[in-house]
Amino acid sequence: MGTNHLGNHKNPIKALLGASATEFKTFFQWFVDVRNLQRLTSLTSNWKRLRAYYNRLFSKPIDQDLGDNVLNFIQRDLRSRHHLDTTKRPKPILNVDDLVDILLRHWKFDPSTYCDERQRVQVALLLLIAAYTGSRPSSILNTDEIQDKDGETKAVCYRHIELYLVKSETLIERLKVVALLTLPYGKGDEWKPQPKTFLFYENPNLLLCPVALILALAFHDNAFVAEGVKTRKLLEAQIPHRKLSI
Incomplete structure (x- = not known):
């Protein structure tokens, strides 16, 4: 979740395993502030990668209700609070x-x-x-x-x-x-x-x-x-x- 954000924990891995929805939300609020992100997809992609890392590290997925809770927070609260861009960028492909x-x-x-x-x-x-x-x-x-x-x-x-x-x-x-x-x-x-x-x-x-x-x-x-x-x-x-x- 980032050594800066988890700096007060002696064991960041243990902190990640026991993280609550509130702690994940706090992390993503901090993440937006530090990175000055402009697009919603940047946040949702990082949340997906974090869930994948959690699954690989602990051999089990993040609780579904917790995951949905955090995703809703990202897509609703953070999007409106920081006016994140939700438009899709064109992806030209080869013909x-x-x-x-x-x-x-x-x-x-x-x-x-x-x-x-x-x-x-x-x-x-x-x-x-x-x-x-x-x-x-x-x-x-x-x-x-x-x-x-x-x-x-x-x-x-x-x-x-x-x-x-x-x-x-x-x-x-x-x-x-x-x-x-x-x-x-x-x-x-x-x-x-x-x-x-x-x-x-x-x-x-x-x-x-x-x-x-x-x-x-x-x-x-x-x-x-x-x-x-x-x-x-x-x-x-x-x-x-x-x-x-x-």
């Missing part, structure tokens, strides 16, 4: 044309150099993943935070990707490769963990095909769980009649 322009520059016109040109392929894949899933960079590239359980970072890895061969609609076409990407972490994962799985199909436009880039990197890194997976074997594989995919 398809923007994405194509970015990828064209990346592949053809970007003067940047890489220690390993493999990285250029990886950057292109990450751009496509971010665009197709609507994910923030921290959801797919967070290598700072390490889970206590297994020492793994929160970045997307090969273990989060599954590849399937799927029968084509016509017999004359080759089998299609489909990729399933599960993002284990996203916005608010500390507050409410909810992995999401996205399905990627082959795109005839290689500029926009994440499946082609996944395969290119996987073959380069020998990342397949099954041994002996080669490009030719993948293209010549057969799916049993009783199945639609393998």
